[in-house]
Amino acid sequence: MILHNRINGKVLKEQIKASDLERVTLSFYKYVKLTDPQSFRDQLYQDYHNLGVLGRIYVANEGVNAQISVPKDNLDNFEGYMNMSAELNGAHLNIAVDDDGKSFFKLKIQVRKKILADGLEDESFDVTDKGTHLTAEEFNKLADDPNTVILDMRNHYETEVGHFKNAITPDVDTFRESLPIIEDMLADKKDKNLLMYCTGGIRCEKASAYYKHNGFENVFQLKGGIIEYARQVNDQELENKFIGKNFVFDERLGERISDDIISQCHQCGKPCDDHTNCKNDGCHLLFIQCEECAEKYENCCSEECVDTIHMPEEEQKKIRQGKNKGRQVFKKGRSEKLVFKK
Numbered sequence: 001m002i003l004h005n006r007i008n009g010k011v012l013k014e015q016i017k018a019s020d021l022e023r024v025t026l027s028f029y030k031y032v033k034l035t036d037p038q039s040f041r042d043q044l045y046q047d048y049h050n051l052g053v054l055g056r057i058y059v060a061n062e063g064v065n066a067q068i069s070v071p072k073d074n075l076d077n078f079e080g081y082m083n084m085s086a087e088l089n090g091a092h093l094n095i096a097v098d099d100d101g102k103s104f105f106k107l108k109i110q111v112r113k114k115i116l117a118d119g120l121e122d123e124s125f126d127v128t129d130k131g132t133h134l135t136a137e138e139f140n141k142l143a144d145d146p147n148t149v150i151l152d153m154r155n156h157y158e159t160e161v162g163h164f165k166n167a168i169t170p171d172v173d174t175f176r177e178s179l180p181i182i183e184d185m186l187a188d189k190k191d192k193n194l195l196m197y198c199t200g201g202i203r204c205e206k207a208s209a210y211y212k213h214n215g216f217e218n219v220f221q222l223k224g225g226i227i228e229y230a231r232q233v234n235d236q237e238l239e240n241k242f243i244g245k246n247f248v249f250d251e252r253l254g255e256r257i258s259d260d261i262i263s264q265c266h267q268c269g270k271p272c273d274d275h276t277n278c279k280n281d282g283c284h285l286l287f288i289q290c291e292e293c294a295e296k297y298e299n300c301c302s303e304e305c306v307d308t309i310h311m312p313e314e315e316q317k318k319i320r321q322g323k324n325k326g327r328q329v330f331k332k333g334r335s336e337k338l339v340f341k342k
Contacts (some may be wrong), residue, residue: 023101065115119176131208131219136232162244282320
């Protein structure tokens with residue numbers, strides 16, 4: 001069996017869009033010691049392929065980090081597989097709250113040095129000495145305590161469209177960058193309740209241990225992150241303290257948690273919280289664009305990119321030759337082209 005996808009991505013995207021198969025989007029992570037990440041990766045690819053799983057998964061010596069979609073009629077079999085796996089058993093499955101089943105179009109599993117790019121030397125502190133996990137109800141209660149500092153562990157393009165009320169939202173491009181900046185910001189608040197949250201919980205797992213090691217006395221984290229919080233709020237009819245959208249790293253680019261729109265179109269300034277990637281393959285800038293600007297600029301971030309997409313394909317290839325945008329599409333959310341970017 002070939003252990004990677006060989007079909008053109010554009011073809012797969014069109015197939016997913018046209019498919020009537022119901023799929024469930026979910027995410028999970030687990031810190032677990034893997035002695036042979038490559039062999040684990042190869043077996044996981046075969047097993048997930050057989051289960052019809054699509055998505056993006058990182059495997060490392062320290063564990064697994066996954067954002068995937070599963071055919072709805074295969075969800076029980078998938079959960080059974082997870083429960084039977086010595087490595088994956090016990091991983092909490094974060095089920096998407098705003099899902100059209102079109103979140104992923106292929107299965108991609110990569111072996112990396114770490115499942116989360118945190119820039120930390122894990123040997124320098126006890127990564128298992130984590131913050132106290134809180135349910136949505138417990139989170140709300142502690143958030144109301146005047147001795148609490150609410151801290152968003154996500155990046156600028158995430159917090160721009162949604163965050164918890166009264167949260168500190170550092171203006172950073174990466175999780176790695178945020179850790180020392182936040183430590184400096186809160187240097188005089190080490191006796192406060194440090195209440196942390198992120199998308200699905202993985203960033204807080206490391207960050208909470210890091211901050212405890214660096215002298216913060218009362219560290220708490222939202223179990224399951226914003227995704228699980230939204231589910232518990234809906235199921236238990238709790239007060240929703242999250243305003244706006246939860247940015248997610250798949251084709252949806254966001255889950256609506258509340259009706260509030262707290263951001264604006266980066267091209268015209270109209271209230272909007274819909275992210276998109278510039279249609280120009282040589283750009284792929286991540287930015288917020290309303291429907292009117294999407295039509296005006298043909299899903300591009302600028303007139304320059306509009307001109308580019310109308311060039312012959314060979315000419316476009318020459319322009320982008322040698323340029324590897326990769327995951328930098330997210331960092332590139334900062335651009336002089338975006339007049340209304342905060």
